[in-house]
Amino acid sequence: MSSKNDAKGKAANTRTVRFNIKRCDGPGQPSRWERFDVPVQSSSAGSGSANVISCLQWIAANPVTIEGRKTTPVSFDCGCLEEVCGACTMVINGQVRQSCSCLMDSCAPNDGDEVTLEPMSKFPVNRDLFVDRSRLFNDLERIRGWVPIDGTYDLGAGPRETPEQQQQRYKLSECMSCGCCLEACPQYTLEPDEKEWDHAFVGAAVISQTRYFNMHATGKELAKQRLDVMSGPGGVSDCGNAQNCVKVCPKEIPLTESIGSVGRQTTIHKIREFFMGR
Amino acid sequence: MGSNELRVIVVGGGLAGLAATVRIAEAGLPVDLFSLVPVKRSHSVCAQGGINACNEVARQQGYSEYEHFDETIYGGDFLQHQPPVYEMAHMAPKIIDLLDRMGVPFNRTAEGMRDLRLFGGSLYKRTHFAGATTGQQLMYALDEQTRRYRSEGKVTAYEFWEFLWPVIDVDGKCRGIVAQDLRTMQIRSFRADAVVIATGGCGLVFGQSTNSVMCTGGAASRCYQAGVKYANAEFIQVHPTAIPGADKLRLMSESARGEGGRVWVPAVKKDGKWAPHPDSGRDPRKLDEATERWYFLEEKYPAYGNIVPRDIATREIFSVCMAGFGVGGGNMVYLDLTHRSREFLETRLGGIIEIYRKFVGEDPAELPMKIFPGVHYSMGGLWTQYAPKGDLKGMVKGDPRNMMTNVEGLYAFGEVNYQYHGANRLGANALLSCIFDGLFCGEGVAGYVREMGADPASQASASMYDEVVRREESRIKSLLSSKGGENPYQIAKELGAEMTAASTVVKSGARLEKALAKLEELRGRHERMSLADTGSWANQNLNWARVVGDMLALADPILRGGLMREESRGSHYREDFTERNDERFLKTSVAEFDATTGRSRITHEDVEIGLVKPRVRNYGKVGSKSKTKKNEPATASA
Amino acid sequence: MAQNKSFLEKHHFLLRRLHSLAGVVPIGVFLLFHLTTNASIVWGAINKGKFEGVHPGAATFQHEVGFIHSLPALILIEIFGLWLPIAFHSVLGVYYATTGKNNVAHYKYQGNWRYTLQRISGYIGVLFIFYHVATLRWHWTFLVPGGTKWSGEWAASTLAAAIQGSESGFTAMGVVVALFYMLGVSLLVFHLANGLWTAAITWGLTISEQAQKRWGYVCAAAGVGLMALAWSAVIGFATLDYEEARLAEERVRHGEVTIVTESQRADAGERE
Structure with a gap:
């Protein structure tokens, strides 16, 4: 040694x-x-x-x-x-x-x-x-990046899950909020002013986390709120599909698949909202 | 700050700190959370293998919470107080359930149940895991729950803030902390009715370790210097399987062995005994399995094989290398997973396989990994008390004494707490102890704070806080103005080299004495530093220079505790006292800081062993005198 | 400005999706028909044998144009089906494009090149469409080298002259115009094909990497097909002889030449 x-x-x-x-x-x-x-x-x-x-x-x-x-x-x-x-x-x-x-x-x-x-x-x-990456963490808060459990007391096991879904979720959950996908994204911009954070593009990491939480049986409970953010200014529709994010992701997270998935979720969310009200 | 509002400060945003934060916030108390880094980047993310708990499959094979408790005690060489361990083992399955509910992507079986793997020190599959990044996954789940409370305003996070000193009043009660913003360099005090220190380990004291760069032990050291006792400092876990690097040693999880990884060295048989291979640097794939590979762990420990506890695996690897068996004559042995399919490795060990590939540039599915032991974990830490149940089977739930240090209102949770692991921690028990501390003992913190309601910190006199702030400011001023020419990076480097040489796998009285003398020299040089950066904005140079002093303070009990402990137990191996000596040393080493000399005073106190009587600990080693008492099942499933 | 912003933000999703939709329907569909019609200058030649002595492409094209101009309320179709959607797609598209900042210099991935090209093709495409409509439809002849005024009556010949710079073949400025046409249509075809590919992700039709790849091949194939139409149209008109076209047009108008498809043949038969 x-x-x-x-x-x-x-x-x-x-x-x-x-x-x-x-x-x-x-x-x-x-x-x-x-x-x-x-x-x-x-x-x-x-x-x-x-x-x-x-x-x-x-x-x-x-x-x-x-x-x-x-x-x-x-x-x-x-x-x-x-x-x-x-x-x-x-x-x-x-x-x-x-x-x-x-x-x-x-x-x-x-x-x-x-x-x-x-x-x-x-x-x-x-x-x-x-550098100061607080905006990234702020965005995770905006999309309600958590599973809304009833508390930390003993209430038994969580929902069962197939190995396929676990593997899919695990891959998304490896995101370490490093910001590579945001740095390489031509649509993600420097926003030193916190006031801009609510409508500037959130970038691939946060879109992928939205998908991650919406995949979980309990996490789904907040899907509507998350999709409201995702369909709003700075949400998934601001993506320009350059797909640099997935190329530079050190964890090889399928970020572009997440973008497609959240795109579909927002489409359905908005159509449903149009016909059935909020 | 509201006039009579009660608050809690949690220092450290790893698993223990976040578990405590969540539990205390849930109990309705506002929490101020301090962390050197954004909490999501805490060192807990580095934990790989998994988290232990009794489960239904193992239970039906004869395992139980009691067995988990017993294994932990046996693994720890009987040095830990038993009631807290008993409580932890029994709460473990509930903790897994909770993490499951939080959305941790635990690996699943075909039926959708949580999958299990084998881990060191047990013959049952009782380790739950999420790939090979379990710590990261648990961290993120707790980070997410904390974020929820942050968004509700119940938790205020101070990220990129460094804890400098606890504020302790004339009655000896902790009433808050003083901390520094690492960007603006502003130093200010924060009031609190209880303070939880959850700042992890001190691997950087050894220079290179598997720890993250913030694991200096600085916060623990400052508490120790402020009068908190520090216990079992000499027990430092050296992980058997790490890969060397220029900046750190990277962990190769014990799960590699739990999933079938075999440890071997190139060797040839001479007169029925293994001898170093004449061409040990040869392509390992070309070495004959039967005649040219020595699977020394499997040969010496037929029952446990490659999954002996870490202290044993480390010493065996170290000794075969010292005996000249190392790969290519160097300090390395093979950890071989090439018999496992690529798909198996990707789904169950993906994270570490990737680390090895990225940092070594070889594929573990093709070539055996080259590994060597590296400093990993501190079993020792701040001394804490607990409230045992009458029959010693567990702790009194919600009791404010649980994991409170000798300073009232100051708690230690997680790795910085010396409880649970004794002389050697079992793999996959660390994540458990961290979360257990936060959840179980967090309740005691809430209880304590409620009792303090009559005398809240918000009403305490401001001068007490101002004084600590002033002292910290003057300490920084003197660091900035010092012109002695010494370089803090050089001092840290020398400290690390000395500690690694004197106080890791094999120790001796003479070497420890020598290291203590070196420490004295380094302490002197630390007083005569010159900083390259004397600015007042994000001055990392200054923070480093300060914490090097704290590492020097903490190194003292690590060395002195080892010197005083004239026996071998768990991770602590003295070549001049090779046997365990229960009569003299079945005791906790307790260090107290002597401010005038900068040294520690060590005393010994009894360990609560009321549940499991100490027995010989040899993990069924071939040729050892006595068998261990417990009957180990013959089917060590692979 | 503030109000404008809040309108954009309030209807952010709707505008984004309408922008995407408009690119496909009606603009994309129109482009397909428009290119097919214009390419008839080339594919009309399939029926060469059926005509005596006239340019079959010019004749076919003149017939197509005649049909389009016979549609009722053409101006309304043009305004609401074309100009407004194109204006909407262009204005919003340019605005959206300015929110990004291309970085192909550092990240030379194929997808990133397409991202950048999508924006460049958008900008140039807007200019091209404007030039195309202004010169041919609105008769801003001062922008046409040679000053040819395009006419639906003499559809092929005046177009050839407008592209070539004179009624008697290429002038120097005519070469510039022809090249601009070549560039413009190429970029617009790319813009449509790539836009179809990204729209599928935006709407969530393609999610998996495999699906995106497969749809990519479909879009690429569609792009190649459209490109073939586009290039044949431009090359066809750039090489069309004015007088020859003139002759064909005259005979089409006088019903001396009929067009080729079975249904049209049947139509023609009935009328007789």
Whole structure:
């Protein structure tokens, strides 16, 4: 569990990766670029590949730019480092993804390779690569993203479920609210003003969660309210079907199927409402 | 804030914190929920394998809640107080039902029932699971219920806020907390009539672990430094199967073994004994199953095989590697699932298979996984009390004492609570204990707060709060102005390396002493830091520098507790005291912080063992002197 | 503006779905018929053998146009069945399109290209339709190189002249017009085919990835068919000889040439 590395060994299996990082000191502040040269160990010794996180940690401990200027450590958001919490999402070489699963072995395999890091552009920047995704959680609240149970006291088991439906729900439930689908969506826009949140497009993650909750026997109880949101401004009909969401989803959630499904649900919901009243 | 309104603060938004939040909000008390991260991103999402509970299938095969209780005690090497464990095991099936009602997508059988899998330390299938991301699924279900209360205004969440210190009044009662907004860096106090600490483990003290980056133990350490006792610190679970990485060790769930995963190393037989394979780095698929693969767990533990508890599996893996059997001569063994079909792996273990593929770049359906033990869980934590029933079979429901620390009104739930797991936690019991604490003991918190009605925190004097705020502000000022040249990242790195070397799988008195000396050095250097960032907006550098000090404080009882415990028990293995010593050490280590030296004072107190008498714990190891008392069923279903 | 916004928000779903529907019916259906009619300049040639010495495509086309112009209350059909739906679809479509921001530079997926192209084809399509209707239907001849005024009486020949830039073959500006026609119809056909594909998701007809893929093939096939019609029409008129067309038109009007389908043949027989 300990790693021994003499100076000679280090030189042999270390390469330098140049990081171009878009930095910003706080909301409303201008952004600037800073460059860092980070030594990266090759992963041959069974130590695992370096990733963007380990490189950012290295920069935090050695915050000096390539010009030799001392700067502040780069702020970024991260948590589990194994792609289940969704925190460390950022734009790497122009594409949104989790930085923990961006391994140097694959994204910068050679000495001198460059890696560009930017914060997600669809969320307000707190600082550097650290953004504020509260809108996403706010939208989950808007669609009533929960199963309305009677309380936490012992009332027996939940509804039975076929393995097929469980597999379908499980896949949708893996959504970690990372925001990749929103960043890549041409219809999802940056809305720093909370007042806009109620009618700006909610994006694939929230549409998919709507489907998830509407699939559950008890969750269905709130389906009408959810579909009211989904058929309103910013709902599913604002989707432009570019389908980038499903391509960038790290959990391979069938987001476009969810969009189709919620599309159908809103169609039926509105036709029913038209003929039968609310 | 209303004049006489009673409030509860929950610090930590993982499973324990959210379960507590939901239960307390349901009881009608407003809750302020504090979390370093949006609660949905809490470390509980990393739990993979499942959650244990007696179920109808197992029951009809002879299992029961009592068996679950007994397994947990046996797995924990008899170090835990038995009444809380008894209560937990008996509430477990109800917790599963509740989670089921909340919509957790538990895997299903063809008939639509909840599916079950085998897990370490049991011969019965009693682990409920949702793929291999059970923790994530349970977290989301509780996050959703919390969201419901948030939307109703009953819960106020403070996300990206860091807990700094508990506010304790002259009578020793906890009356609120001081916390800091991680964006604006504002420090302010919050009043509450009870505070629940549910801040998880402290894996980062060991540098690399399976834990998330916020699992520094910082909040627990601050409570400890504020006078809360810290118990069984030396019991740190090292998970047998993790994959190494540059930034962390990634967990490969015990469910991999529960679903049939076999652990082996390349080896050859010489004179009837296994010896390291001369070409152990060879393509594992080309090694002959009978003559070139040593399935050492199956050979040594015929009854449990690969599903021995974690402490045992870890030590066995560690020792075969030390003996030179490691894959390619390194510190790695094979965890083999290649005999399982791809479809089976995808539906039951999808989450971890994907992690392995993404982070190692190999397909576990094709090639055996290469794994090594990694620091995973802290059995120890803040010392808490409980109210046992007269016959010791459980706790008194709704009693305010349940899981209250020695500071009145300050509770510890979940991993940060030292109860339930003794010297070694069984796999899939952590999710259970977290939710159990929240639901069962949350009621006690509500009861306590109602009793406080006559003297609500909202009426307490403001100066008490202001004083703590001022102290925290001055602490930050001194950190920002310090110009000693030391780097907090370097200190943390050295701490992690030292802790890992001295206090994980195999410990010794001499090594622990050496580590304590190193700790002394690091504490000194922590006083002489220079921060690269002295700004006043989202300064992560500052937060890190501060928490490194708290990790140093917490490292002390981990090392000192281990040094004082001159025996081997569960996860704690001393090569200079290899046997369990019930006479001297069937006791809880209790650490108290000494503010003048920064060190801990350790005392020992008795463990409540009124229900199950300690017996030899060897999991039927071949060649061990005595059999375990309980008759284990011969059919260890695979 | 505020009121406008609230109207849009209040009827958000209805407007979105009407927008989608209008694209299919009537606009899509009209496009199908319109292209089929115009492509008769080419497919009319199937009956070449039946006519003596006249351009069969021009004759067929003239007959089709004659039929359309014989419809009662044509102007009302045009206004309510065509111009208003197209205006509605265009105005709302442009507004919706401005709510997005394409990012194909970073995400070069095929679906994303189609998303972007759907919007571009919408913008250019609106311009093209406007030019097409303004020059030919409303006779804004100042926009027609050569100044040809399209006439339903001389449907094929005047159209050929309008596209070619003169009555005597291509001029330089005529080439530009012909290319604009080629581009316009191509984009509109793509817009319809891709629109059919997205509409099925929007309305929830196709949900599974498989279904979306299969419907995609159907839309692509429909697109290819329409594209064939569209290109034949443009190429047919761009290469049509003015005088030859003139002759055919004259003879159609004087009933000297009859058209080919069985029913029409039967019709013609009865009339005689």
